[in-house]
Amino acid sequence: MKRITCAAVFLTVAALLGSSSLPADELPDLGEAARAELSPQLERKIGERIMNEIRLREPSYVDDAEVTDYLNRLGSRLVAASANPSRDCQFFFIRDNTVNAFAMFGGFIGVNTGTLLTAQSESELAGVLAHEISHVMQNHLARQIAREKQNSIASMIAMAVGVLAARSNSQVASAAIASAQAGSIQAQLAYSRDFEREADRLGFQTMTQAGYDVRGMGDFFGRLQQAGRVYENNAPVYMRSHPLTLERISDMQNRAQGAPYRQVADSLDFHLVRAKLRAQMSTPREAVNEFGKQLREKKYVSEVATRYGLAYSLLRAKEVAAAQREVEALNALKVSSPMTAGLAAEIRMAANDLAGALAIYRDALQRYPQSRSLVYGYAEALLAGGNHEQGQLFLDSQLQVYSSDYKLYALQARTFAAAGRRLQQHRAQAEFYLLQGQLGPAVEQLQFAQKASDGTFFEQSAVDARLRELRKLQAEEAKEKRNGG
Numbered sequence: 311m312k313r314i315t316c317a318a319v320f321l322t323v324a325a326l327l328g329s330s331s332l333p334a335d336e337l338p339d340l341g342e343a344a345r346a347e348l349s350p351q352l353e354r355k356i357g358e359r360i361m362n363e364i365r366l367r368e369p370s371y372v373d374d375a376e377v378t379d380y381l382n383r384l385g386s387r388l389v390a391a392s393a394n395p396s397r398d399c400q401f402f403f404i405r406d407n408t409v410n411a412f413a414m415f416g417g418f419i420g421v422n423t424g425t426l427l428t429a430q431s432e433s434e435l436a437g438v439l440a441h442e443i444s445h446v447m448q449n450h451l452a453r454q455i456a457r458e459k460q461n462s463i464a465s466m467i468a469m470a471v472g473v474l475a476a477r478s479n480s481q482v483a484s485a486a487i488a489s490a491q492a493g494s495i496q497a498q499l500a501y502s503r504d505f506e507r508e509a510d511r512l513g514f515q516t517m518t519q520a521g522y523d524v525r526g527m528g529d530f531f532g533r534l535q536q537a538g539r540v541y542e543n544n545a546p547v548y549m550r551s552h553p554l555t556l557e558r559i560s561d562m563q564n565r566a567q568g569a570p571y572r573q574v575a576d577s578l579d580f581h582l583v584r585a586k587l588r589a590q591m592s593t594p595r596e597a598v599n600e601f602g603k604q605l606r607e608k609k610y611v612s613e614v615a616t617r618y619g620l621a622y623s624l625l626r627a628k629e630v631a632a633a634q635r636e637v638e639a640l641n642a643l644k645v646s647s648p649m650t651a652g653l654a655a656e657i658r659m660a661a662n663d664l665a666g667a668l669a670i671y672r673d674a675l676q677r678y679p680q681s682r683s684l685v686y687g688y689a690e691a692l693l694a695g696g697n698h699e700q701g702q703l704f705l706d707s708q709l710q711v712y713s714s715d716y717k718l719y720a721l722q723a724r725t726f727a728a729a730g731r732r733l734q735q736h737r738a739q740a741e742f743y744l745l746q747g748q749l750g751p752a753v754e755q756l757q758f759a760q761k762a763s764d765g766t767f768f769e770q771s772a773v774d775a776r777l778r779e780l781r782k783l784q785a786e787e788a789k790e791k792r793n794g795g
Contacts, residue, residue: 358747362748372403372405380583381401381402381403393515399443433523448505511565578615651673655671672688719739720739
């Protein structure tokens with residue numbers, strides 16, 4: 311039986327918070343009543359805890375900086391065009407071939423890789439994201455649970471952890487799916503039709519403001535609705551948590567017909583990410599054969615993306631020289647993308663050309679300074695070359711801008727370790743754990759830092775002060791648990 315999807319985590323937590331939904335006549339209110347019960351700070355705290363559990367325990371979580379970069383660029387463009395452009399939303403992929411997307415507490419929005427691969431244009435993918443962003447902007451989840459007060463944050467997180475743990479045991483997962491409780495959870499997770507119509511309307515406005523083809527939303531959901539007829543009682547996951555009706559599809563299509571015609575070209579990275587995900591769906595040799603066949607027969611939407619997929623697959627197959635030839639063919643097409651630059655640098659690294667890789671990273675970061683994948687790649691290359699001092703300076707500059715990026719702290723800890731700076735290594739490792747919600751291990755790392763003998767007086771004082779802060783947090787969490795929070 312198919313294992314529980316990650317969306318079930320979100321749905322289970324929603325069900326735990328409460329089973330009753332608000333009456334339709336209260337929907338025009340933008341959720342102020344819900345905000346009185348569930349503050350933005352509390353909602354964010356819940357979302358961060360669940361997101362940390364997904365990162366740590368969910369095997370299908372896509373920990374790939376390039377594809378995550380792309381999804382967040384697309385999502386950020388839509389958020390900037392929404393009714394609340396200052397709202398903090400973060401987007402992530404789940405590796406699952408089914409079509410699904412879901413909004414969690416605190417503005418975290420997950421998308422199955424199958425949704426991207428099913429979309430026939432970037433505007434169609436944007437339509438799905440715009441819809442989920444609208445659920446976040448309208449506080450639909452908070453409004454759905456506003457009348458329930460008996461559940462604590464601790465119990466919600468415990469339930470989320472339980473569902474994730476069940477995924478590692480097929481028998482437990484199967485029993486959960488077969489139980490009546492799982493059925494009721496699924497029913498409670500489905501948004502009301504009023505919420506869905508509201509998200510459609512606002513999503514359409516967001517797509518218009520962001521400059522995407524508004525027909526994409528209706529086209530994508532229309533195909534999904536047709537697929538639902540084929541699946542009958544086993545409808546796609548997205549349809550079970552976001553009920554589709556002919557009325558909704560008609561409304562989307564009518565809005566699109568009334569809007570000015572706008573032809574919007576897909577971004578290059580849309581095609582590159584699709585190629586990378588498709589390459590990861592099979593063995594390296596199978597992917598090499600498939601992309602090679604597409605090139606020979608000229609059966610592709612984007613030659614650049616197909617050559618990228620071939621080069622990436624050749625690198626996975628450890629055919630470095632052949633991968634380099636494909637990158638040279640890409641360069642001849644005069645394309646520019648952080649993904650093509652990153653792949654070119656990775657191939658140089660695989661060919662033991664560290665100087666060439668560093669040169670590519672430096673040049674690419676000049677053009678794409680906000681690309682997290684290039685930042686991580688450059689730091690890894692500096693570490694591999696023993697350029698510890700330069701690596702430390704680079705990571706310090708990045709952390710001044712991205713202070714909540716746990717991967718930067720992990721790289722910083724490794725760089726300090728390679729340089730023999732033990733106090734700073736443990737201090738950076740502590741921040742890495744803290745940002746992942748692991749307070750106990752963070753405290754332990756600071757205790758190790760206290761025992762290190764290679765720190766200056768000021769560095770030691772900073773460790774002592776940070777340890778006091780984290781122990782205070784531990785005391786507050788212990789008190790919260792005792793009080794049932």
